[in-house]
Each structure stands twice: as structure tokens, then as C-alpha cells.
Amino acid sequence: MNRRRTAMRITQKPPNEASPQTGPSAVRKQTNLDFLSTDPKFKRPKALVRASGHCRTLAAVLACALLTGCVTATVQEIRETDTAMTGGDTVVVLGRRSQPTTDETELDFITCVADNLDRGAQGLNVIEEQQFIDATFPWFEPRIAPLNNADLPEIIKQLPLARRLDQMQLKYLVWIEGSTQRIDQTGSMTCAVTPGGGGCFGFLSWENDSSYEASIWDVETGQNAGKISSEASGTSYIPAVIVPIPIIARVRSSACSSLANQLKAFISPS
Amino acid sequence: MTKSSPPLQCAHPPSRVFQRDRLRQAVPARRPGALPVFLAFFALVVGCAGAKVAVPIQFPTPLVEKVPLPIGLYLDEALLSYKHEESLEQRGDWEIELGSAQPSMFANLLTGMFIGYRRVQQLEGSHPDVAGVLFPSIEEVQFSTPEQSRSDYYEVWLHYRFKLHDNRGAALGAWDLTAYGKAHKQNHGGDASALQQAAMSACRDAMAFFTQQFTTVPVVQAWLAKELGAAA
Known part of the structure; x- marks a missing residue:
């Protein structure tokens, strides 16, 4: 044997919990960088893209921390x-x-x-x-x-x-x-x-x-x-x-x- | 509605009676659906709900070796209209309607278990196209709710009695069968749904038990020996 x-x-x-994209608290707020994404020809400076990405990541982490508790499996x-x-x-x-x-x-x-x-x-x-x-x-x-x-x-x-x-x-x-x-x-x-x-x-x-x-x-x-x-x-x-x-x-x-x-x-x- | 009512224009302060009359006019007209909503809410708050359920008529067909004989089935009016009604203290009136499910339950059961099956309209008399006639009846039904049993389950017990007659109408014997079904309250939205599932499970358990028990009952064994011996 x-x-x-x-x-x-x-x-x-858990993977199927409210993700930052779908959760109620994750509704994307209008920021002063949003106008940049409206013009397809406009290429965002790398620093701005990085800053925007960091904001989103931070928001996602905060939303996750606020909405779900930790599970040990x-x-x-x-x-x-x-x-x-x-x-x-x-x-x-x-x-x-x-x-x-x-x-x-x-x-x-x-x-x-x-x-x-x-x-x-x-x-x-x-x-x-x-x-x-x-x-x-x-x-x-x-x-x-x-x-x-x-x-x-x-x-x-x-x-x-x-x-x-x-x-x-x-x-x-x-x-x-x-x-x-x-x-x-x-x-x-x-x-x-x-x-x-x-x-x-x-x-x-x-x-x-x-x-x-x-x-x-x-x-x-x-x-x-x-x-x-x-x-x-x-x-x-x-x-x-x-x-x-x-x-x-x-x-x-x-x-x-x-x-x-x-x-x-x-x-x-x- | 309040906004659209004309403003009070009185030279003197209005009397209390007048104020009350004005207030009555200002109250919106009662909507026709308000009373049932209020009563439903009241029933929910008071908690004396009860439930009235009927067992669904969808049953599986048993996947077993068939008895090589055709059988007849007699269902009397008492079984076809069987209802279990019970009033529980502070828990309202409960009703489990079992009769309407019996024809399809026994049709599927006997179709799976015998090479042939036919409903007969009377127990007495000769039925040469079948080897015997089965006559089921419900002797007793019990149920319990989670509040009564202090568990998480709605439970239903069924007590059937089966009588077997030969194809000339002579009674050969009888035997009892007790079945049990349960439903966990967490899997159902309310009393009615859970009780219905428990009753359905009890019916399925009765079918399952019948398939296992049938050939072990002495009356049936004697009947099978006679019929199959005669056929051989």
C-alpha cells in the first residue's frame, strides 16, 4: 500500500470573495487622474501610471481588509x-x-x-x-x-x-x-x-x-x-x-x- | 400627498376637533395591499406560522432485479385523499398532503420492481392478468419541527400497511413498513419547504425500504413460491 x-x-x-473590482465598496471613485484615460492617444507618464496603480492596490487592500476576515485553512x-x-x-x-x-x-x-x-x-x-x-x-x-x-x-x-x-x-x-x-x-x-x-x-x-x-x-x-x-x-x-x-x-x-x-x-x- | 393638500388658513387658532379632522384629510388614503402586508408582518413577528405542504409527485424508478410476475395495485379513496393535520401549541396549524403523490409513487415503485403493473379499480373479484394485488394504506403519520425536537431537523415518519391479495381477491396477509425522512433547516428557506422535503424523503425511504423488504416478508415468500412454482 x-x-x-x-x-x-x-x-x-478566499478567492470568491468580493474583489476590489466587484465589491460594493470598490466602486471606482473619480480622481484627478481619470481624465487621462479618456483620451486613447494620450500616453500616461510612467510615474503617474505607477502612482495610480499604487492607489488602486492600496484601495483594494483596504477594501479587502474592511470586508473580509482572515481564514486559516x-x-x-x-x-x-x-x-x-x-x-x-x-x-x-x-x-x-x-x-x-x-x-x-x-x-x-x-x-x-x-x-x-x-x-x-x-x-x-x-x-x-x-x-x-x-x-x-x-x-x-x-x-x-x-x-x-x-x-x-x-x-x-x-x-x-x-x-x-x-x-x-x-x-x-x-x-x-x-x-x-x-x-x-x-x-x-x-x-x-x-x-x-x-x-x-x-x-x-x-x-x-x-x-x-x-x-x-x-x-x-x-x-x-x-x-x-x-x-x-x-x-x-x-x-x-x-x-x-x-x-x-x-x-x-x-x-x-x-x-x-x-x-x-x-x-x-x- | 401631504404636500398637495391645501394649507390651513384660519383667522383664529383651529379647534382640536378641527385639527384632528384636517389631519385625517392629510393622511394618505390606505393602499389596498397594506392590510395583507401588515398581517404577514404580524404573523412573522408573533411566530405562529404553521405550514401546509403537499408532497411533490416526482419519484425515481427503482433500479433492481424485477420480480418475474405482473402485479396489480389497488388504491382506495382513504389513501388517495390522505392528509395529516395537526395543531401545535403556539406554532400554528400544520398540514401534510400525501394522497395526491401516492399514485405516482406506487406506479414508479411497481414499474421498477415487477415485469408488469396495472391499477385495479376493485379489490374483490378476479384479476386474471396479474399474479396478485397489492393494497397499501397509511396507518399513521408523525412529524416534528426543530423547536419540538431541539435539533436542526424537520422529521417525518410514515407508517404504511401493505395487504396482499391473490388474483381471485382472497387476502393472503399483511405487513407493516415504517419510513423516515428528514430535512436540515439550514438547507431550506422556511417551515414549508423543509417540511415538504422531509415528507418527500420519507416517501423515498418507504420506496427504498419496500424494495429491500418485499422478498423477505413471509407472506410474499409464500406467494412467490406458489406463483413462480406454478409458472415453472
Whole structure:
């Protein structure tokens, strides 16, 4: 068994957060240099271009710092077998929804991971979760779904299911477990509205913690190809002096993109 | 509206009654949509919402080895019009309408499980074109909301009873099936959507359980042995 363990620790701003170009606070303000860009023939002096660029960078950094909190993400990988994808091979990402439980993976997290796997130049062919569950009904319903990879061969022995999986060219099943929890919350905020106007005063902060694990099962061999875990945590703040300014740490989004990137590299190493 | 009203031009200070009348005139006319908006807001604030949902009629067809017999299905009026209604203290009135989904649910289930399937209009009498007739009924429905269970889930339990008759109308036996469905509140926008999803999940669980349980029920095993033995 080829077992490899890698770990990455990333302190990052999630990629899909409000960028300086699209965020509400990043609306480009009219400056005294703007007239220069209206004349296409006019070539801006390098110093001015540099100054303008620095202003924009500074504004972008400030906007980012104001709108998003920092997230710390850790990804770990355990490889059990080699993996590879060819032409029409497909993958499905499924959430664990066993019978009564207090910890169910969020639907939008599953969708987020599947979308991220599907996207980009090295994107994989990902089958949508509900479409897969309907097409293989009842084998991946909560009551019957295999709980570990040892149960998989027994289920795949069912001829109608085996034929359907062949049609789909399904190579890997990715099971995701885990959730994002709010682990700490402090502060208070009071808001009031008067005939003359309104406002809020106070400070709120809370810490979110994401912990997800993806198990990759090889459908052809029925073996566990490996596991990837993604953990992320971050603190969000809302200071308010008349106007509340939310500084949100996108913890789940960061865990999703970290997990999806690592999954993509794991399943289809280039 | 206030701006367009004529200014007060009185030689003497107006009486209080007159002032009140003028103020009434100055108040904009009530818009027709204002009352429903106010009532909705009031209901939201008070929080006695409840929900009324119907299970959607889209069900998958099971992907299983088919029983090599044709089967009949009898759905009575009690099942076709089945509604579960419950009033919860301080949580309003709740209704889960299950009846309208039963024909498509059982049609898909039996189409996937048997080589042939047909709805029969009466339980008694002879049905020579099928090997037996299945007669399902809902015995009990329960549900819980996150407030009741102190969890994050809306949950629904269904208790079905299945009766099997031979193709001459004689009762062969019955068995029970209990199904469960849940929906996490964070995945849904409100009570109705989450409860509907939990009820839908319970119906799918009933179908899944039926596919696994059917050939293990003693009544069914005896019927299969007789019918398949006769066919051989």
C-alpha cells in the first residue's frame, strides 16, 4: 500500500470573495487622474501610471481588509492507491445523510465542491448529486447507501446498478462528511430608530470552524483510494458606530475551495 | 400627498376637533395591499406560522432485479385523499398532503420492481392478468419541527400497511413498513419547504425500504413460491 501524507497550512483570503473590482465598496471613485484615460492617444507618464496603480492596490487592500476576515485553512491528504482519470470518466460528490444524526453536511457545501471540481482547465467530469441518486435509486438512499468501502462491492454486484454505473462511466465516488459550526460568539450591538434617523452601536464577533473529510472510493476496485480532510477557522466582526460594518470570514467557502483543489490534484494528478 | 393638500388658513387658532379632522384629510388614503402586508408582518413577528405542504409527485424508478410476475395495485379513496393535520401549541396549524403523490409513487415503485403493473379499480373479484394485488394504506403519520425536537431537523415518519391479495381477491396477509425522512433547516428557506422535503424523503425511504423488504416478508415468500412454482 502506497501511503503518503501531505499537509498544507494556508492563511488566505478566499478567492470568491468580493474583489476590489466587484465589491460594493470598490466602486471606482473619480480622481484627478481619470481624465487621462479618456483620451486613447494620450500616453500616461510612467510615474503617474505607477502612482495610480499604487492607489488602486492600496484601495483594494483596504477594501479587502474592511470586508473580509482572515481564514486559516489546513488540508491533509492520505493516499491509499494510485488514481487516474481517462477521457469520459466521471466522478460524483455525495454528502453523508445517514439516518437520524446531528451532523449533516450542508447541501451547498456539496454543490460548492462539485462545482469547483468541474471548473477550470483541469476540471473533472462531475455528475450532479441529485441526478446520480435518482439514477441509481434506491442504492444511495440514506437507508441503503454503503457506509464504508467494504460495503461497496456488495452493492455493485447488483446487475442493474452495475450496468447503470458503466453507462455513467463512474470512476470515483467522493463521500463528504463534516460541517461548519459557530464555536464562539461575544459582544453585543444595540440599534435604535428615531424620527431624526437611526443607528447602531456596539461590537459583535464570532468564530466559525469548518471540518470536512472527503473519502475517495474507486468504483472499479471497490477500494478506498484515499482521504482528504479540510479544516478552516476564522473570526468575523461587526463593529458599529452608527453604521455596522461587517467583516466576515468566509470559513466554509475557504474549506470548500481548499478541499476541491486538493481533490482535483488527488484524483487527476498531472 | 401631504404636500398637495391645501394649507390651513384660519383667522383664529383651529379647534382640536378641527385639527384632528384636517389631519385625517392629510393622511394618505390606505393602499389596498397594506392590510395583507401588515398581517404577514404580524404573523412573522408573533411566530405562529404553521405550514401546509403537499408532497411533490416526482419519484425515481427503482433500479433492481424485477420480480418475474405482473402485479396489480389497488388504491382506495382513504389513501388517495390522505392528509395529516395537526395543531401545535403556539406554532400554528400544520398540514401534510400525501394522497395526491401516492399514485405516482406506487406506479414508479411497481414499474421498477415487477415485469408488469396495472391499477385495479376493485379489490374483490378476479384479476386474471396479474399474479396478485397489492393494497397499501397509511396507518399513521408523525412529524416534528426543530423547536419540538431541539435539533436542526424537520422529521417525518410514515407508517404504511401493505395487504396482499391473490388474483381471485382472497387476502393472503399483511405487513407493516415504517419510513423516515428528514430535512436540515439550514438547507431550506422556511417551515414549508423543509417540511415538504422531509415528507418527500420519507416517501423515498418507504420506496427504498419496500424494495429491500418485499422478498423477505413471509407472506410474499409464500406467494412467490406458489406463483413462480406454478409458472415453472
